[in-house]
Amino acid sequence: MSTNLAKRVPGSARMSQRGTQIALRGAMERRRGAVAGPTLRPTGRFSFLAFRHMVNPFNRGIPMRTSLIAGLLALSFSAGMAQAQISEIRLGVVAHDLARSIEDGVQITGQVVFDSPDFLSPVWSPRPYLYGSFNSAGNTNLGAAGFLWTGHFSENWSVDGGFGVAYHDGVRDVSQLPPNDPDRIRLAGSRALLGSRLLFHTQLGLDYAVTPSVAVGVYYEHFSNGQILGQGRNQGLDEVGARISWRFGR
Numbered sequence: 239m240s241t242n243l244a245k246r247v248p249g250s251a252r253m254s255q256r257g258t259q260i261a262l263r264g265a266m267e268r269r270r271g272a273v274a275g276p277t278l279r280p281t282g283r284f285s286f287l288a289f290r291h292m293v294n295p296f297n298r299g300i301p302m303r304t305s306l307i308a309g310l311l312a313l314s315f316s317a318g319m320a321q322a323q324i325s326e327i328r329l330g331v332v333a334h335d336l337a338r339s340i341e342d343g344v345q346i347t348g349q350v351v352f353d354s355p356d357f358l359s360p361v362w363s364p365r366p367y368l369y370g371s372f373n374s375a376g377n378t379n380l381g382a383a384g385f386l387w388t389g390h391f392s393e394n395w396s397v398d399g400g401f402g403v404a405y406h407d408g409v410r411d412v413s414q415l416p417p418n419d420p421d422r423i424r425l426a427g428s429r430a431l432l433g434s435r436l437l438f439h440t441q442l443g444l445d446y447a448v449t450p451s452v453a454v455g456v457y458y459e460h461f462s463n464g465q466i467l468g469q470g471r472n473q474g475l476d477e478v479g480a481r482i483s484w485r486f487g488r
Contacts, residue, residue: 324486325365326351330457332479334373341430343375345477351386362387367400369439371477378408378430378475380461382439393447400441404461408432411471430475434468437461445483453483 332345348370354363364385371380384402391397409429415422425431438461445455462474 323353324350325353326483326485328481328483330479330481332371332459332477334377334477335430335475336478337476338430338473340428340473341373341375341377341475342428343373343377345371345373345479347371347479347481349481358385367402369402369404369441378406378432380404380406380408380437380439384439386441396445396447396453398441398443398445400439400443402439403467404437404439405435406432406437406461410434410468413470430473431471432461432463432473432475433471434463436467437463437474438467443481445481447485451485453485454481455483456480 326349328347328349328351330347330349332347334343334345335341350368352366354365358364364387367382367384367386369380369382369384371382373379382402382404384400386398386400388396388398409425409431410433411431412422412425439459441457441459443455443457445453447453457479459477459479460474461477463472465472
């Protein structure tokens with residue numbers, strides 16, 4: 239019966255029915271696609287480029303290992319910050335570039351120290367910190383983040399040591415300039431050539447608690463790339479200063 243019916247249906251009518259079915263099917267598929275949204279199929283190249291951007295976001299000239307070190311420290315610091323409350327606020331004045339005495343000015347510094355989160359107790363409960371150091375003569379300014387280990391050896395005296403990574407706006411090198419270039423001569427004689435944009439930050443301090451909430455102290459700090467965060471130039475900065483601290487817990 240179906241064969242006889244097909245013979246009685248003109249060819250143009252059958253084509254029209256088939257076209258209608260295709261159009262309806264296409265409309266339904268487009269509707270499902272609009273609801274579900276497009277399907278993303280990242281290629282291997284896309285995934286690699288995204289990963290490279292995540293671990294090397296600062297500068298394409300920074301080596302991959304530098305970005306990995308900075309990225310791991312940043313992740314650890316962010317995890318600590320998520321659970322931390324402010325423990326201390328410190329303000330200081332620092333003698334700048336003592337080893338070479340190339341750069342002028344003193345550094346005005348500020349440091350925010352946070353309570354140590356519980357998950358850092360296996361590594362002797364370091365406290366996360368943020369640090370800023372600003373040059374009075376318009377030379378190198380620095381910002382750092384890291385961890386601070388503090389020990390009390392009497393009721394009023396305490397000592398601490400810190401380790402972190404710093405970023406600066408100073409001069410990295412002048413070797414790319416011609417030997418007789420005036421800017422090269424000026425910068426080589428007036429600015430520390432730090433070799434890389436990222437530097438390690440180490441700090442050692444001694445503090446005396448005048449009251450339970452106020453302390454005064456002295457500290458030494460060093461900035462350099464250690465030939466790990468950069469290659470070639472590594473003049474570094476050595477600094478010694480005095481500070482006052484406001485404590486919100488011990």
